[in-house]
Amino acid sequence: MRAVVYKGPFEVAVENVPDPTIQHPNDVIVKITSSCICGSDLHMYEGRTAAEAGIVFGHENMGLIQEVGSAVKNLSIGERVVMPFNVACGFCKNCQRGFTGFCTTVNPGFAGGAYGYVAMGPWVGGQAEYLQVPFADFNCLTLPAGTENEADYALLADIFPTGYHGAELADVSPGESVAVFGAGPVGLMAAYSSVIRGAAEVYAIDHVQERLDKAAEIGAIPINFDEGNPVDQIKDMRGDGVDKGIDAVGYQAAAAGSSAAGGEQDEVPNIVLNQIIDVVNPTGALGIPGLYVPTDPGGVDEGAKRGALSINFGRLFEKGLRLGTGQCNVKKYNAYLRDMITAGKASPSFVVSHEVPLDDAVDAYDKFDKRVDGYTKVILNP
Numbered sequence: 001m002r003a004v005v006y007k008g009p010f011e012v013a014v015e016n017v018p019d020p021t022i023q024h025p026n027d028v029i030v031k032i033t034s035s036c037i038c039g040s041d042l043h044m045y046e047g048r049t050a051a052e053a054g055i056v057f058g059h060e061n062m063g064l065i066q067e068v069g070s071a072v073k074n075l076s077i078g079e080r081v082v083m084p085f086n087v088a089c090g091f092c093k094n095c096q097r098g099f100t101g102f103c104t105t106v107n108p109g110f111a112g113g114a115y116g117y118v119a120m121g122p123w124v125g126g127q128a129e130y131l132q133v134p135f136a137d138f139n140c141l142t143l144p145a146g147t148e149n150e151a152d153y154a155l156l157a158d159i160f161p162t163g164y165h166g167a168e169l170a171d172v173s174p175g176e177s178v179a180v181f182g183a184g185p186v187g188l189m190a191a192y193s194s195v196i197r198g199a200a201e202v203y204a205i206d207h208v209q210e211r212l213d214k215a216a217e218i219g220a221i222p223i224n225f226d227e228g229n230p231v232d233q234i235k236d237m238r239g240d241g242v243d244k245g246i247d248a249v250g251y252q253a254a255a256a257g258s259s260a261a262g263g264e265q266d267e268v269p270n271i272v273l274n275q276i277i278d279v280v281n282p283t284g285a286l287g288i289p290g291l292y293v294p295t296d297p298g299g300v301d302e303g304a305k306r307g308a309l310s311i312n313f314g315r316l317f318e319k320g321l322r323l324g325t326g327q328c329n330v331k332k333y334n335a336y337l338r339d340m341i342t343a344g345k346a347s348p349s350f351v352v353s354h355e356v357p358l359d360d361a362v363d364a365y366d367k368f369d370k371r372v373d374g375y376t377k378v379i380l381n382p
């Protein structure tokens with residue numbers, strides 16, 4: 001089959017790789033109809049992880065069941081399904097308590113597995129024609145038959161639940177004010193989820209104009225951090241800070257005035273963490289779905305290379321702020337968010353800027369990585 005294969009920093013290729021096969025009776029093979037490119041893929045693409053050449057990318061996967069193992073109970077051939085990016089077993093201690101992002105079965109020696117991702121286990125990615133899904137009864141979320149809402153449902157694999165998770169970690173509640181750092185796909189979904197949860201005011205901070213425009217489309221207040229410290233901008237507008245803050249940027253945070261794509265010398269890995277501590281009012285809460293890593297070969301200094309960042313913990317303590325972080329437990333939210341889409345109460349696909357054939361992946365990675373030409377969220381259709 002054809003698949004997107006990582007070759008080295010800033011290089012992917014669409015190549016032939018072996019077709020996946022049923023390895024265990026509870027596996028299924030899914031014929032991929034949609035697989036999205038994620039900001040998380042860019043960390044590998046840019047050589048900012050330990051990813052080695054040969055990985056097939058793709059953790060945001062959706063398609064039709066092509067083949068079922070003999071022990072599969074709840075799925076049948078032809079059914080439309082979307083898979084959480086987390087590969088999970090359903091029976092380990094963490095899965096049993098709903099923490100499917102920290103499954104201890106699927107990636108031995110580590111808590112958490114994913115398709116097509118460095119250090120997340122042996123699971124081949126789905127930016128390809130077919131995908132092997134283990135523990136399939138647990139990992140496949142069934143969808144209404146047909147092709148309706150394809151782009152909306154595809155976002156259930158990661159960014160819609162992940163944005164929602166950011167809002168959940170920050171405990172965003174009706175009437176509150178929320179500052180969402182990053183108006184990439186995850187930030188836009190966190191802003192959208194905050195709106196869904198009844199926030200009165202949502203600020204979206206970024207410096208890519210198309211992304212700020214998308215945030216404004218859903219009623220968020222865009223803040224361009226190239227035009228001044230975003231904390232000061234928000235405090236000047238409101239007279240005080242906000243109730244809640246969400247970091248949907250992560251460790252590759254850019255300094256004001258830097259290129260949209262960041263770049264080593266433009267990076268300030270702790271800037272957003274310190275800004276959300278500053279902008280959230282005392283007793284508030286921070287949700288941090290943005291990715292931070294324990295090892296970063298391209299880190300700006302010795303500390304950053306080991307994931308050790310300087311954050312203003314004294315201020316956090318003084319303000320009595322709570323915070324939550326980590327991989328999203330997609331399965332905790334995906335069925336509810338699916339039902340909102342089906343009922344017409346949520347349409348997350350407003351973030352999708354491009355839907356292209358698998359063979360255009362090389363160009364799509366390049367443009368999405370540079371955050372140019374409005375590339376906000378790309379779906380590959382094999």
Ligand SMILES: NC(=O)c1ccc[n+]([C@@H]2O[C@H](COP(=O)([O-])OP(=O)(O)OC[C@H]3O[C@@H](n4cnc5c(N)ncnc54)[C@H](O)[C@@H]3O)[C@@H](O)[C@H]2O)c1
Pocket residue numbers: 038039040042043158159162181182183184185186187205206207208211225248249250251252253254255260271272288289290291292326327328371
């Ligand atoms: N926790 C999870 O389960 C999970 C899942 C998916 C993605 N992620 C992570 O979430 C983050 C966002 O993902 P994405 O797909 O939206 O990525 P993205 O790179 O497309 O978006 C990040 C955005 O942040 C903006 N930005 C950079 N520096 C900033 C700053 N100082 N202040 C405000 N905005 C700034 C960029 O311009 C960009 O638009 C990534 O770190 C990704 O790895 C986490």
Ligand SMILES: [Zn+2]
Pocket residue numbers: 037038039040041059060085158159
């Ligand atoms: Zn993703």
Ligand SMILES: [Zn+2]
Pocket residue numbers: 088089090091092093094095096102103104105106
């Ligand atoms: Zn498990």
